[in-house]
Amino acid sequence: MSTPPVVNVDIVIVGGGIAGLWLLNDLRNRGYSAILLEATALGSGQTLASQGMIHGGIKYSLAGALSGAAEAIAEMPDHWRRCLRGAGAVDLRRVRVLSDHFYLWSTGAVAGRMTAFLASKAVRGRVETVAADRRPPIFRAAGFSGSLYRLVDLVLDVPSLVAALADTCPDAIYSLAGAATAWTAADSGRLTLDLRTATGTRRLAPAAFVFAAGAGNAGLLATIGAATPAMQRRPLHQVMVRHRYPHALHGHCLGRETTPRLTISSHPAGGGEQVWYLGGTLAEQGVGMAPDALIALARQELAALLPWVELGPARWATLAVERAEPRQPRLLRPDQAFADWVGNGANALVAWPTKLTLCPHLAHSVVERLTLRGITPSGAPVPVLPLPRPALAPTPWETAFGA
Numbered sequence: 001m002s003t004p005p006v007v008n009v010d011i012v013i014v015g016g017g018i019a020g021l022w023l024l025n026d027l028r029n030r031g032y033s034a035i036l037l038e039a040t041a042l043g044s045g046q047t048l049a050s051q052g053m054i055h056g057g058i059k060y061s062l063a064g065a066l067s068g069a070a071e072a073i074a075e076m077p078d079h080w081r082r083c084l085r086g087a088g089a090v091d092l093r094r095v096r097v098l099s100d101h102f103y104l105w106s107t108g109a110v111a112g113r114m115t116a117f118l119a120s121k122a123v124r125g126r127v128e129t130v131a132a133d134r135r136p137p138i139f140r141a142a143g144f145s146g147s148l149y150r151l152v153d154l155v156l157d158v159p160s161l162v163a164a165l166a167d168t169c170p171d172a173i174y175s176l177a178g179a180a181t182a183w184t185a186a187d188s189g190r191l192t193l194d195l196r197t198a199t200g201t202r203r204l205a206p207a208a209f210v211f212a213a214g215a216g217n218a219g220l221l222a223t224i225g226a227a228t229p230a231m232q233r234r235p236l237h238q239v240m241v242r243h244r245y246p247h248a249l250h251g252h253c254l255g256r257e258t259t260p261r262l263t264i265s266s267h268p269a270g271g272g273e274q275v276w277y278l279g280g281t282l283a284e285q286g287v288g289m290a291p292d293a294l295i296a297l298a299r300q301e302l303a304a305l306l307p308w309v310e311l312g313p314a315r316w317a318t319l320a321v322e323r324a325e326p327r328q329p330r331l332l333r334p335d336q337a338f339a340d341w342v343g344n345g346a347n348a349l350v351a352w353p354t355k356l357t358l359c360p361h362l363a364h365s366v367v368e369r370l371t372l373r374g375i376t377p378s379g380a381p382v383p384v385l386p387l388p389r390p391a392l393a394p395t396p397w398e399t400a401f402g403a
């Protein structure tokens with residue numbers, strides 16, 4: 001059998017969620033010749049199911065002390081803000097910011113330890129107590145008697161984020177639909193990927209593949225016969241409510257747990273409506289619950305935590321989804337983004353950002369590993385493949401309620 005023509009490219013990224021798209025932009029900006037291959041639609045999987053919060057880690061400090069996760073993540077909002085201004089590692093100037101801050105509220109008096117922590121030097125510049133006369137309209141109701149804090153966290157419109165990252169590299173993003181793929185490993189462990197299309201077969205033999213396929217990384221690792229790095233899945237069952245209430249809310253409600261009792265982000269929907277997307281402890285408790293039972297619980301939680309809010313006629317739905325991450329002892333939440341070479345000596349890195357927020361950190365880890373192996377930009381042009389461009393995936397609320 002003759003060898004198919006080899007496509008010359010430095011890096012091939014597999015997976016078009018936030019990790020793959022961010023890496024593509026970052027690597028291209030550093031001069032690498034890089035392309036991205038997506039199995040279905042851009043942003044499908046976790047990215048468009050996320051709440052779009054770029055957080056500075058206070059959410060992970062609700063036990064009353066800064067955890068490792070809080071420290072690793074603290075600089076991320078500033079990285080993202082630079083990118084949103086067009087002065088960072090990737091260009092996010094076309095991304096829609098839904099909110100440039102996030103609220104943290106309690107229904108009654110917050111435990112003394114928590115109040116002291118939220119006012120302490122450790123979080124100065126990241127948390128601000130909101131005085132009664134500066135509260136947003138939703139917290140001006142007579143029924144609200146708790147404390148309100150403002151965090152530096154941002155909320156982004158994720159479809160516009162995915163579109164912005166995809167649009168800056170239109171020549172480098174390909175759909176695998178309609179192509180047959182075959183991985184081959186040489187005795188040295190070096191991988192190549194054959195793409196068979198109606199116009200023939202081409203062989204991709206880059207200096208490195210980057211598996212950025214979210215939960216799909218497990219299948220890719222199995223296909224190439226690599227046992228490590230291992231993956232974990234942590235499920236969530238989110239709730240969506242579409243309504244005409246006039247105020248958006250981006251906030252965590254403090255509860256007794258060390259994770260927010262309820263996290264709400266607000267997303268524009270058609271016809272003057274918005275979707276409140278509900279996560280936090282509710283979404284963890286909801287795992288395994290029937291949608292109707294979870295919706296009933298979500299209604300109870302909103303009535304308990306925001307009793308003055310009348311949503312009016314509303315449509316409800318739920319989304320069961322899994323977070324894909326590097327395996328941790330006791331399935332704990334990883335503190336940082338993860339990138340490492342697969343364990344069988346292949347020229348493939350596996351990448352899980354573990355949070356949308358941590359993509360700048362992920363890119364740093366990938367570049368560090370490439371550089372340590374001497375993989376630098378070759379100056380090769382970006383190759384053209386006879387494959388279509390993948391579509392943008394719909395949001396979970398478009399799927400549930402229509403546009």
Ligand SMILES: Cc1cc2nc3c(=O)[nH]c(=O)nc-3n(C[C@H](O)[C@H](O)[C@H](O)COP(=O)(O)OP(=O)(O)OC[C@H]3O[C@@H](n4cnc5c(N)ncnc54)[C@H](O)[C@@H]3O)c2cc1C
Pocket residue numbers: 014015016017018019020037038039040041042043044045046047048049050051052053054055176212213214215216217219220236238279321322323351352353354355356357358
């Ligand atoms: C409900 C929920 C809310 C969240 N909210 C936040 C938040 O507010 N803030 C935050 O920082 N983080 C949040 N996260 C975490 C964040 O969404 C994820 O860490 C991040 O989106 C993971 O991105 P990814 O690109 O690694 O994976 P994914 O988004 O899952 O993307 C993987 C992509 O790879 C493709 N793919 C799969 N297999 C293959 C294959 N074999 N070949 C080619 N392509 C393939 C898929 O189609 C998909 O497009 C949330 C997660 C969930 C589930």
